[in-house]
Amino acid sequence: MLRLMRKYRSPAASLGLILLLTSVVAACNATSSDSLGSAPPSGLSNQVESCALLFPQAKEIPVADYIHALEEKALMVYENQTYSYVSPEGGVAKNGPYATWFFEMFLNDVSTSYPSSFGSFKLGDNLLLAEDYRSYAAEVCSEHSNGVSPRGARIAFEKFMNQFTDWSGHASRWESFPYIETGAEIITAPSPAGLEHYTKYITGAGVVFVGGAAVPDASMLAARESVIYLTSARPEFRSILKENEVRISMFAADDTSVLPEYADEHEPGGFAMGMTDASMTANANWLCYPGNWDGGGNPVIHEMVHTINHVVFEQLNETYFYERVFDLAVKAIEDGVFGTAFSQKLGEGQTQGMSEYVGEYWAMAVEGYIMNRPGFKDTHDTREWIAENDPELLQLIQRYFPSTEWEYCPGYGDHS
Ligand SMILES: [Zn+2]
Numbered sequence: 001m002l003r004l005m006r007k008y009r010s011p012a013a014s015l016g017l018i019l020l021l022t023s024v025v026a027a028c029n030a031t032s033s034d035s036l037g038s039a040p041p042s043g044l045s046n047q048v049e050s051c052a053l054l055f056p057q058a059k060e061i062p063v064a065d066y067i068h069a070l071e072e073k074a075l076m077v078y079e080n081q082t083y084s085y086v087s088p089e090g091g092v093a094k095n096g097p098y099a100t101w102f103f104e105m106f107l108n109d110v111s112t113s114y115p116s117s118f119g120s121f122k123l124g125d126n127l128l129l130a131e132d133y134r135s136y137a138a139e140v141c142s143e144h145s146n147g148v149s150p151r152g153a154r155i156a157f158e159k160f161m162n163q164f165t166d167w168s169g170h171a172s173r174w175e176s177f178p179y180i181e182t183g184a185e186i187i188t189a190p191s192p193a194g195l196e197h198y199t200k201y202i203t204g205a206g207v208v209f210v211g212g213a214a215v216p217d218a219s220m221l222a223a224r225e226s227v228i229y230l231t232s233a234r235p236e237f238r239s240i241l242k243e244n245e246v247r248i249s250m251f252a253a254d255d256t257s258v259l260p261e262y263a264d265e266h267e268p269g270g271f272a273m274g275m276t277d278a279s280m281t282a283n284a285n286w287l288c289y290p291g292n293w294d295g296g297g298n299p300v301i302h303e304m305v306h307t308i309n310h311v312v313f314e315q316l317n318e319t320y321f322y323e324r325v326f327d328l329a330v331k332a333i334e335d336g337v338f339g340t341a342f343s344q345k346l347g348e349g350q351t352q353g354m355s356e357y358v359g360e361y362w363a364m365a366v367e368g369y370i371m372n373r374p375g376f377k378d379t380h381d382t383r384e385w386i387a388e389n390d391p392e393l394l395q396l397i398q399r400y401f402p403s404t405e406w407e408y409c410p411g412y413g414d415h416s
Contacts, residue, residue: 047114048134051141055111066115067123071161073109077101083322085330091355096322099275099314103150106140106157123162132160149243149315155276164276169261174278176245177201177208184224186217197260198249205231206242207304211250212258215284220250222289222409223282223300230304230370233402240312247279248300256281270299272306275314280307288409295376295416298408302367308400309362321396328393329361330354337389338365339378365390369397371408 047058061069083096114137121128139153151171158164159172175192182202189201189210198210200217204224211220227248231237249259256262256270261278265271273280282299285292313321332338333354338361368380380386386394 045114046117046130046133048137048141050145051110051114051137054141054145058111059113060116061113063115063118063121066113067121067128069113070109071123073105074102074157074161074163077105083319083326085326085355085358087354087358089353089355091353093326093355093359095326095359097314097317097319099150099154099311100317102154102157103140103143106136106150106153107144110137110140126162128160128162132156136160149240151244151275151311158276168264169278171245171276171278174261177210177247179203179206179208179242179245184221186220195260197258204228206238206240206246208245208247209250210247210279211252211284214252214258215250216252216289216291218289218291219252219284219287222287223248223250223284226298226301226370226408227304229402229406230301232404233398234400237308237312237400240315241308244275244311244315246273246307246311248304249279249281250284251281252284255283269297270303272303272310274310280304288412290411293409293412293415295373295412297364297367297376298371301370302363305363305366320399324396325362326358328390328396329358332361332390332393333357337379365393366397366401369394370401370406372406373408373412 045052045060047060051058077098080096080098080101081092081094085093085095087093115130115133118130120130136153136156136159139156142148143150143153155171158170164170165172174194177192177195177198178190180187180190180201180203182204184202184204186200186202189198191198191201191210195210197212199213200211200215200220202209202220202224205228207224207227209220209223209227231241249256249261251258255266255268257264257266259281262281267281268283269286270282271280280303282303286294286296286299288294288298309321312318329338338357364377365380365386368377369383369386372382374382380390383394386397
């Protein structure tokens, strides 16, 4: 049986958001005179100190002009389709180093300009706060100075501009778990406020795994083993996963709505983590481990492959991958090598077309390559199959993922 997990904010859903943002820009331009005038005492600069030291040449811009320009610059990054796949029907499978592009935009922003003094500014239905601007600018300048992950700046930017923050899983709404080295031992979760649901915790390969009381220990150990193997060819991926606070929220229920961060989401298998999400999710009942000899696909491996795209490849500006993967996908689909007879849970108004197939091709193929379990799906189920039928893809997979022997779910053969 073939299972498919989809990232909650799919490429098509993101496109919907772009259209939404476009209309916000239009509405804002029409009503920018509505901006609130609750400015702090005049003479106080909004340029944060760390940025002023780095970029003394930055110019003060009237706040309305500043915010509208920033919104348009963000829209241009969202709409960058350099590496995206656009289907003949107009569907878009987004692909590209958006994290890198956003940070370049942020750095250009804080190094050249800052808004004139304001307390709050009304943009459409949203009230933008000066303190959120200052957090955003401080994150950008600190990340630029220290050479650390751009995630904090992106989260602070979205919080300042009220973008995506109405989604319950936005990282600005949840405190992070600390990263504690546990080895192969589950410990009591050091859960921050609001996340007390999670009582079990384990780490490995730079990733935090958490689960509630219903999640079996054996499923968490198996999930950890699979991520350790998945990242074994490229240990530097683990540092990037860790600095971006990648976490897997495991659940053992019908869908993700049992989790505090995703109470309104009803995804049965799980979904991946984007750069500004609190975590990715995976259904423990769909994993293969002693006592649960599941013969289907593996949502931890599948969604972690998507998560590595969103977090690791985007931060590394991995153009080698972006330049190749969609051409391989289109060729595999046209040649009938990649089966498109799978069903996918799509958002309202979305139709399943070429752009969805292309977006899933990589994650489904790597999932099969790692599991290497004959017959668990129609195509790309084993390394041998991929080598015979999609050899160029095999090369791309082995650039990033291990080619050493590994036995997925030891003991499965005796119980299937
Ligand atoms: Zn997927």
